[in-house]
Amino acid sequence: MSKLMSWVDARFPLSKFIKEDLTDYPTPRNLSYWWNFGFLAGFVLVLQIISGIFLAMHYKADASLAFDSVEHIMREVNYGWLIRYVHSTGASAFFAVIFIHMARTLYYGSYRAPRELMWWTGQGLLLLLMATAFMGYLLPWGQMSYWGAQVITNLFRATPFIGDEVVVWLRGGFSIGDATLTRFFALHYLFPFLIVAVVLIHLVALHSVKSSNPSGINLAEKDNIPFHPYFTAKDFYGLGVFLIIFCYFVFFMPQFFIEADNNIPANPLKTPTHIVPEWYFLPFYAILRSIPDLLGGVIAMGLSVMIFAAMPFLDRSSIPGGARYRPFYRVLFYVFVIDVIVLGYVGAKPPTGVLVVVGQVSTFIYFGLFALLPFLSIKEDKWLRKRGLPAEVDVLIKSESEEIEKKAKKNT
Amino acid sequence: MRYILTSLLFSGLLCFPLANAWASSDAPLADIDFDRSSESIKRGAYAAKNTCMICHNLKYIKYLNLLEIDFTQSEVDTFRGKAAFDSPIKSSTSPEVAQKLFGMVPPDLSLMAKARRGGARYIYTLLTSYQVNNEGVVENHLFPGIKMPDPLTYAYRTDEARQKELKQTIQDVAVFLEWAADPRAGERRHLGMYVIGYLIVLTFLFYLLKRKIWSRLD
Structure with a gap:
């Protein structure tokens, strides 16, 4: 084993990476539980990618089949209901975790020098997450999926001079249809991997400037402790608490985050009386209106x-x-x-x-x-x-x- | 201060979906305790077959799925008549005829208990909201202008015993449709108990481990 390691290490800094960035990575000892949410966001990202890939094995990105294929997953695929509810609840969990992660950064001033690039890569991640969630919401092809996408793509009409053309170009037609569904599916599958790439940049930046901490000053060496085992233990405890809440929603209230109207197949001829976006877009939607x-x-x-x-x-x-x-x-x-x-x-x-x-x-x-x-x-x-x-x-x-x-x- | 921040954040985050849920709860729904026993669901299946399924489809439920709600094989065979064992439950009225009769094709009922806020309570309230108005016309307060004629002639059942009997049938239909909308719900809750129980034990162990490891720093 050690022979193999030294063979690899002569060609790739594996041991160095494990030591410097995982086990011995110096972390301020005074971090509170508010610093758990970055790890949780990473966990939810992986959970969404894995559950999403399994859903894609059974889902049909076709306007005439999409709604039925989701019901097929819910009723006939082995544990399909579990995979689907993990994914739909996971979207809400992702935003909840990210909002708390951002609130922590704002409260403790973690965005300040020298961590501006962490904050800006984080901003990029927020945009990618919003785009991914928005496109994913179209895929079940329910009434709210359809009309939500109709309303939001319609906003691009505001583009000066070429507004109408931009909207048609985005939708692949004059209104949301099969072309929109297939392109949203393709991009919804692509974007998470872009998110992974930006997360890696976010982490490289983190490991260069190190974690901020509640005191707001960079701590001397004596107040930094190795990431493992201290923060691995702390992160796993936090993960346990998160999973209890998450699984409660998945198993006992899975429809909590799903609009009732989205259980009605998309109908281009019938506008729902009240179109609302998902909860995580509501504050921004209120500003728009x-x-x-x-x-x-x-x-x-x-x-x-x-x-x-x-x-x-x-x-x-x-x-x-x-x-x-x-x-x-x-x-x-x-x-x-x-x-x-x-x-x-x-x-x-x-x-x-x-x-x-x-x-x-x-x-x-x-x-x-x-x-x-x-x-x-x-x-x-x-x-x-x-x-x-x-x-x-x-x-x-x-x-x-x-x-x-x-x-x-x-x-x- | 930290606790205020915590509770604010969490309650705030919970507010959004709740606000969404309250946004269009206009009419109050009946407040009843549903009997979700398998007998009740089974009675509901028969009642639905004899009334709802005359006009509505139940396309995501196949006859063979009835075995999941304690139907025996021979009961399913009687229930399905000439329809195939693995065919979806379809209405006995063709869409063309329904279009002529009601001006629309009646919606599929498989997801009705999920597609309306309140679920089974909505269905129960809708079916018990038919009333004869002053002009002698049958109306529905929950859904004024509904195209579905009072399917169980609830509006005309004024004697108490008969009305009670009808209410029981309506509650059976409501819990049957609730099952049809989410047939895996029982399995989900059952598994959920084990998952949450396991996670609580695991998290407690993680907590002890964390305490033990961090005590090295003192």
Whole structure:
């Protein structure tokens, strides 16, 4: 065995990789359970790819067969119901895990230097995930699949000058049809592998800058512990808790995340009374509807997803540790979370009466918070420095910098 | 603070699907405890065959599937008549005739309990919502303007004993259609108990392992 390893190692840095990036990879010992969600996202990605490949073995991407083939999977394929419910629940789980992963990054300011590229590759992953989920939702060929795709592809009509042509080009016809279904299936199968590639880039960046941690400063060597066995044990415990919740939905409430209307085969002649996207798109959908103009709405929706990328520029504070040591930023964070929940609620309801106003105000607050951040973070920075940092942070920064200096002296 | 954040996030995430579910729950559904025993489902199969299946298809259920709800082979044979053992349950009215009679082809019933919010409760409420109005016309409050004529003549059954009997039949049909929409549900819940039980034990062991490993750091 060791002979084989040294043969491989002479040609490929296998042992080095295992040692430096898996077993001995230095990880801050003060990571909380909020740092489990990156691992969970990776787990759900693998789960979706595996269940998806098995579904593809029985699914028929043909407008006249798609709906029946899903029912065939549900009723006649051995454990087909399990594979399908794992996949449909997995889509929701993926977004839930990713939203928490993003919320952690925002709360602790993990997007700040030197982790901007982690944040931006993450932004790319979010877009790929949304595209994959959107295309996958068409495949069961139910009423909501069909009309959701109809509404969303229709948004591209807002493209200046060539809007109508773009929509036809995307759909492969004047409305959603067989051509749309087959291309969405092909892309829905392709995109997860693009996601895997971007995840690898995300991880290479991670292993270069290392994990952020709740204190917000880079810890000295003494406060870093090897990934294995400490974080493998912690991640597996987190995985167990996640799987209990996940399996509860799969086995006992599998229809919870599936719209009732999607159990009716797609009917191009009959529009459902109320078209709603999946829950994970609702806040963005609410922003789209809050702007009375189509082009304006599409721009606002695109911006609401992409604006996260600007966070490293918008946050001008030099105080470490994100919201933990920054009272104003913390308020901003919680207002943002509540605002997104309100937008999600508005997105699920028909746009009538007071809800229109609530949606518009929430949209204004959504963008307002990002606009406020540069000024607020500078003001907060000055105020905190005048008042003095919390004793806890001061002590930590001092001891960590002494430790790093000592190490540097030793080396020279 | 951390706990507030946690509960906010999780409750917030749960809000979205719930908001979706509430979005179009306009009419209140009957609040009843369903009898989901195999006798009830079986009675429902006969009642559905004699009423619903005159006009509606049940295309995702084949006669042989009835063996799963405790039909014996000879009962299935009587039930199917001349139809093949492995053929789907089809209505006795052709689509062309149905189109002429009702102005539309009646929808397939195999997924009806999943395709309406409330499932079996929706079906039960719909069938018990037929009433004779002041002008002597039969109406349905849950679905005004429904094209389906009162299939069990519920609206005209005013004496209590007969109405009670009809309600029992309607509940049987509702639980039968619930089974038809998701015939693997029983198997799913059964397996789910073992899976969740196993995961709880496993997670507890992972927790102990994590504690033990991290105690080396103290």
